Amino acid sequence: MSIPFLDLRAINGRMHDEIQAAISRVLEAGWYIHGKEVTAFEQQFATWCGGGEVVGVGNGLDALVLALRAAGIGPGDEVIVPAHTFIATWLAVSAVGATPVAVDVHVDTYNLDASLIEAALTARTRAILVVHLYGQLADMDAICALAQTHTIAVIEDAAQAHGAELHGKPAGAWGLAGCFSFYPGKNLGALGDAGAVVTRDAGLARQIRLLGNYGSQKRYEHEVLGTNSRLDEMQAAILQVRLAHLAAHNAQRSELAARYLTRLAAVPQLGLPAVRDGMKPVWHLFVVRTTARAALQAWLQQHEVQTLVHYPCPPHLQPAYQGRIAPGAPVPVTEQLADQVLSLPMGPHLSLSQIDRVCDLIIQFFAGQS
Ligand SMILES: *Cc1c(COP(=O)(O)O)cnc(C)c1O
Numbered sequence: 001m002s003i004p005f006l007d008l009r010a011i012n013g014r015m016h017d018e019i020q021a022a023i024s025r026v027l028e029a030g031w032y033i034h035g036k037e038v039t040a041f042e043q044q045f046a047t048w049c050g051g052g053e054v055v056g057v058g059n060g061l062d063a064l065v066l067a068l069r070a071a072g073i074g075p076g077d078e079v080i081v082p083a084h085t086f087i088a089t090w091l092a093v094s095a096v097g098a099t100p101v102a103v104d105v106h107v108d109t110y111n112l113d114a115s116l117i118e119a120a121l122t123a124r125t126r127a128i129l130v131v132h133l134y135g136q137l138a139d140m141d142a143i144c145a146l147a148q149t150h151t152i153a154v155i156e157d158a159a160q161a162h163g164a165e166l167h168g169k170p171a172g173a174w175g176l177a178g179c180f181s182f183y184p185g186k187n188l189g190a191l192g193d194a195g196a197v198v199t200r201d202a203g204l205a206r207q208i209r210l211l212g213n214y215g216s217q218k219r220y221e222h223e224v225l226g227t228n229s230r231l232d233e234m235q236a237a238i239l240q241v242r243l244a245h246l247a248a249h250n251a252q253r254s255e256l257a258a259r260y261l262t263r264l265a266a267v268p269q270l271g272l273p274a275v276r277d278g279m280k281p282v283w284h285l286f287v288v289r290t291t292a293r294a295a296l297q298a299w300l301q302q303h304e305v306q307t308l309v310h311y312p313c314p315p316h317l318q319p320a321y322q323g324r325i326a327p328g329a330p331v332p333v334t335e336q337l338a339d340q341v342l343s344l345p346m347g348p349h350l351s352l353s354q355i356d357r358v359c360d361l362i363i364q365f366f367a368g369q370s
Contacts, residue, residue, distance in 0.1 A: 060181020
């Protein structure tokens with residue numbers, strides 16, 4: 001039994017007829033940019049996000065960049081970012097000319113450690129760009145309270161957290177803006193690149209629309225130096241199909257994660273993801289920690305179980321950032337995670353018996369180690 005990490009062909013294949021119908025609808029309409037499919041998806045996704053206005057954009061990185069730009073963040077400003085994240089979080093800050101300031105994370109939730117933020121604030125800090133990594137929200141109560149005290153903005157990188165909630169409040173609804181990616185492998189994935197920003201600030205939404213459409217609201221009138229970053233009709237039509245299945249897919253992920261958590265609790269050598277009170281994760285990834293990562297990964301591969309590492313090298317150690325950021329506070333947890341994290345197969349393409357197979361193999365591996 002071969003167990004793939006992710007199988008988009010299988011996941012999208014089950015929606016084949018619905019996706020085909022969505023594509024035909026766009027083809028028949030003959031209208032491909034800024035039309036009724038985008039408007040319909042924006043409205044449906046806004047409901048999903050607990051209200052506000054959704055602006056479709058080209059991809060998740062653009063969602064972050066446009067939200068930061070619309071919030072007036074630019075050269076000379078500092079933005080707090082988690083040290084442990086996908087590099088897009090940092091690149092968005094760099095893209096607007098601001099400086100990312102790394103703060104370490106909790107070893108068990110993998111998300112920003114709010115108690116370390118205060119020490120990283122300076123007179124130049126303008127925002128906290130918080131990431132809801134692997135499908136769980138960061139400690140938003142503490143982070144939002146801190147931001148309010150210091151009158152700085154909170155912007156959410158919710159690219160891995162479509163539908164995740166903390167105390168019943170969804171990802172994207174906490175900060176000034178919530179930024180989503182619909183990259184094919186995300187919980188809500190398009191058949192190509194796509195992204196969106198959700199915000200309750202109508203002025204900010206207008207500014208993001210403007211920036212993403214050549215700085216123009218009225219054809220050939222350009223109010224600001226904009227760019228081209230638009231969600232297209234084809235992806236918006238496909239995303240409506242995927243959105244209709246998102247609750248079921250997230251529920252499936254939860255069932256698989258519960259099985260992993262129950263069965264792997266028997267392996268003391270393995271660090272499991274912690275779920276704080278009030279959290280409803282959507283398990284974009286199921287990430288464990290082990291000092292025997294390379295050997296465990298090889299053992300699983302040998303038994304046709306595919307795993308991945310998210311992420312083997314944190315942004316501050318990437319060649320791209322050498323000489324570009326001031327050495328900040330040390331981030332020992334992030335550096336430990338880079339050496340120890342392993343993402344197990346997760347997604348609606350998997351069955352509970354496949355999860356059991358992965359757990360059996362992991363238990364066997366560690367039994368052989370001791
Ligand atoms: C995927 C991802 C992004 C970027 O999204 P793209 O659509 O690939 O540009 C940003 N942040 C995080 C945490 C992500 O996982």
